[in-house]
Amino acid sequence: MVAAFRHNDNEEDRGDSDTSSDEDEEEGEEAEVLDERYGTWERTPCVVHTLQLVVNMIQKEPTIKRVLDKLRHLVKLFRKSSVAIERLLARCGLTLTKDCPTRWSSTYLMMSRALQLKDHLASVAESMTWDSLQPSEWQKLATLKALLLPFAEHTKLLQSDTNSLCLVVPALLDLIGHLSEFSRVHAQSYKNAAALAQKMRENIELRFGLFLNVTDDRFNPLAAAACLVDPSLAVDVLIENEEEAIQELLRKAEDYITRSVPPVIREEEQEEDTEETREEASGQSETEETATLPKRPRFRCFNPSHPARPRPPQATIRQEIQKYKDALSQAAGVSGIEFWVSQSDTLFVRLKPFALDLLAIPASQAFAERVFSVTGELSTGRRNRARTTLERSAFLKLNKV
Template structure:
């Protein structure tokens, strides 16, 4: 080592990242240790040739020095000469490399919209967009797509909600009559919510069921509070006074009495109450209680459940096994589902109870034998299921949202009364059940007038042949009274010659064979419509039509109703709404009434379905959700199929 030359000290602190500092250092300018304060950090000195370079925080000039003068110590492994010889003439290209290419704004918006649909339709949390595995999944599908962050997703959902509201308002403004359903619900974090759904038939005769709002309710669910909430919601959406459907709770009934609105009690709820009260017969209660105990044991014992599945597969040759169903007090006709499944699996249950090789304790075997149905109880269960089956079908029928249901009420009631007629072969317990059912149904068959009106407006049952003579007359009378209240004017113009003009005589025409032509059952068209139909100009209508005659309104209404009730309808061609779509212009007043009543649901199930959706959104892990966010997600979920 040359003693005359000053010592070159390495980069102080050992924090240098670049490999060039292995061969470069600094001179000391002050006494003390080799720290930044004591070294000349402005100049970097090569330890091999002691050439100095300005140190400005960039090591490129130092790496170039090693490439040019100390090739064997190159920091990059490639000399400057090799770099220069490897250069090629660049080609002009406007194509963006695939690795760095972005995604078009149109495609990005389309993917964003699909992401919002996924979150709303499956009730997924918005925080999904921040999940690392979701980002990895989307990155594998399209690495160029940038997932929006949570706040941006929420903002997009709010904007989509505003767009859907505008479309829905414009649709509701075209409807003169809208029906609503209302119900209340309490979430898992003990917060009360109220939901309102709207049902209407649009101009194309499509039945739509939409959610208006799901809001948090402060205070008690008194009839006054419910009435005020409903009145505010109807005013907010600018709706006319609707026909409302709700359950049969006392506060709901009183709320609509305070409002003075027409209310229909939920027929699904009525059927549930009829079934509950009718099963209070002691023999039936004992049999149902044994069924609950039996199902509860199999639900609690995994070994017993495995044995039951094994016996089912053995008896049914390896088919998929079923599980016993426990009835739920708040679920309609769940007792029927429980008894039906017990009867269906009775052979497997008896096999488990009498097989000594099954891996169940003696106490478990004794429990199964005690709670399994005897032959008498099994016969009673079969009879009860035969009675409850029509009620279950009726519940499903009145709970539909895709098709009109109000016109089904009268046929369903007639069918149920037929099913509960007592016969001489019925056991005493079954007779008691049927008597209770008949008494309960007689008490809960109010609102028959709405059902009769809807049956008249159903073109396939407008004659009301299944009703009594008194009910038929009342139904047709109600239709006439309703038509008289509809504000619809139809003016018929007749072609007559004015007294002030004298036209030349028309020469006699030769006799032509007379053919009987059936007149189409249509309304007379206005002159402009006639001219367009004939393909003529309408500027000479005043020459052809010289006088206007106003037909009395009552006469026109009676004629229209007579034509509607007398028209022949093919029972196998169209649905109710399809028929009205094709024939509404023939019966304009009756069509207005049909839009009003056929849009009314026979049950408040749409509100119950919304609460089921709310239960999947507000869970124990999402119990602190903002009520406005809940309303937004429910609103978009229920209305996206119509207005997204």
């Protein structure tokens, strides 16, 4: 970055050539350390946005799109008619919700509310002389709701700012299993939905190959490593899963942790060595000044001729990973952060700091973009004259009960 904004003046270039080369070398060394520790991704897709692209595949199936368009038209009629809304509210106290192409899980919420008010909706539509959905079409909507239910649940979970990257791999594996089971169950009753579920599964495997497929060119084991260091997920998702692909994913995660931790430890050891050498040098200078005065050691254990107590050998990162896997049976029902905070720094000298770093990575960028959307809505039109600050308004909007 310093080189990008450097002036082209010849005198400044000649004067700062030494300092710029030193700075470039330092930046290069820091980049190498970060690359070795966390890996590099040319492009990391947001999990929630990518799942939304998978859900939008239901709009490409002609028979399913026809039913959804008919439901959207009926919802539009209700929301435009105050008489229909009043009659619906008088019957059940609820109204219909409209979906939005850029809103996560909005199609599922629209279908869920329509199915919940199906009888009242049909009665009010008949009184307004509007065409309602046929029983077969309601059945198709119920099937589609069952198809999209896990997507809505995982989207709601992953879009929060309090959830970690460790939830990505379990969520994707759960969705793949759900789509496989759905296509098998509805292969005879609803062939179009079963074929759509199979296409959605293939699309998930293609889009999220960098998280799950070890043979993918974009694969990076960071998400699998984050899942491994969470004791509430590691056993069921990775360790006790006997599938060959999952076991290979587990091995890649362990290799990634083993490869990533030593560089930081080596830097700390070097800093300790430099401090020790400085202390030794200062001690030698003091002894030279006071060499003429005879000095008697007060305690034998502090006598320089007395051999130093040997330090116990530190466990390797592989041994710490094995200790962690052995301790998982006693960590049932404990979250990842709680587990690692409660562990002693001497038991997991290398693994604990790295595990806390992994668990601090958010699962998606959805929350940050939601903040941008909220602040944009609060700073448009007549809201610019609001006396309260934008920061306070956004805080109240995002943290309302």
